[in-house]
Amino acid sequence: xxxxxxxxxxxxxxxxxxxxxxxxxxxxxxxxxxxxxxxxxxxxxxxxxxxxxxxxxxxxxxxxxxxxxxxxxxxxxxxxxxxxxxxxxxxxxxxxxxxxxxxxxxxxxxxxxxxxxxxxxxxxxxxxxxxxxxxxxxxxxxxxxxxxxxxxxxxxxxxxxxxxxxxxxxxxxxxxxxxxxxxxxxxxxxxxxxxxxxxxxxxxxxxxxxxxxxxxxxx
Numbered sequence: 001x002x003x004x005x006x007x008x009x010x011x012x013x014x015x016x017x018x019x020x021x022x023x024x025x026x027x028x029x030x031x032x033x034x035x036x037x038x039x040x041x042x043x044x045x046x047x048x049x050x051x052x053x054x055x056x057x058x059x060x061x062x063x064x065x066x067x068x069x070x071x072x073x074x075x076x077x078x079x080x081x082x083x084x085x086x087x088x089x090x091x092x093x094x095x096x097x098x099x100x101x102x103x104x105x106x107x108x109x110x111x112x113x114x115x116x117x118x119x120x121x122x123x124x125x126x127x128x129x130x131x132x133x134x135x136x137x138x139x140x141x142x143x144x145x146x147x148x149x150x151x152x153x154x155x156x157x158x159x160x161x162x163x164x165x166x167x168x169x170x171x172x173x174x175x176x177x178x179x180x181x182x183x184x185x186x187x188x189x190x191x192x193x194x195x196x197x198x199x200x201x202x203x204x205x206x207x208x209x210x211x212x213x214x215x216x217x218x219x
Contacts, residue, residue: 028053028105031134031215041100044126046089046119047107051076061100066092089119097128104135106196106211109172112159113182116172120182127218133186136211137174139193143207145173179212186216 032043041061045053048065049072065076065084073084087093089108108119123133138144140158148160148171155161159172174182179191191214198209 028103028134031213032101032103041128042098043101043103044092044094044099046102046104046123047110048072048076048084049107051079051082051084053103053105064094064099090115090122091118092122092126094126096125097131098126099131100128101132101134102127104133106136108135109137109174111170111172113156113172113178117182120185124185124218129218131218133183133216133218134214135183135216136194136196136213137179138171139210139212140173140175141207142173142210143205144171144202144209146207147202147205148173174212176212179214183214183216186218188214188216190215 043061043063045051045063045065048067049069051065051072063082065073065082066087066089067073067076067084068086068088070086073086076082077084085093089111102123104119104123108116111119127133144162145160148162152160152162152171155170158174158178159170161168161170176191180188191212194211194213195208196211198205202209
């Protein structure tokens with residue numbers, strides 16, 4: 001079974017003004033600096049959306065935002081000094097070793113496991129040796145995962161298609177072992193469960209909005 005068309009789904013999301021999540025930007029910037037990324041070279045924000053984390057880029061070097069949604073990028077490009085590219089996470093339009101760091105915050109789990117593994121390979125390809133990844137993915141015990149089991153369409157183990165507020169989005173919910181498996185070609189540091197802010201979709205659902213959050217390094 002195929003998932004929802006990625007760019008089209010998120011064009012619709014952003015057309016409705018959703019998923020800014022700017023309040024998380026200081027936390028994300030703190031994680032990036034904690035991973036030793038300050039001034040280390042170019043950073044790729046993978047699935048940058050409206051540019052919520054591009055706002056907190058001071059001291060992090062040049063930042064490039066990538067997203068599949070033209071609507072989101074039109075907003076992100078309004079920030080001075082920001083470079084934005086439309087593209088897919090599974091086929092990044094960048095040269096090998098182009099970045100010293102990649103941020104994948106609330107993004108790579110929005111596709112099937114096959115595409116998630118392709119994305120992990122692409123992240124590794126565009127990172128320079130010793131480059132860092134800071135990433136968050138939804139856990140299998142996430143409040144939205146339980147909601148998906150009741151109301152969604154199962155595409156594969158852990159992957160569900162959900163329709164909410166009139167638009168269709170694909171989610172994969174990770175086990176800890178899946179994180180370790182998908183990113184087996186990285187040295188993973190600080191893998192931990194963390195409660196993150198609710199979105200318009202999860203607000204009001206029972207349970208915690210749990211994510212796996214980790215940093216990793218390309219050998």
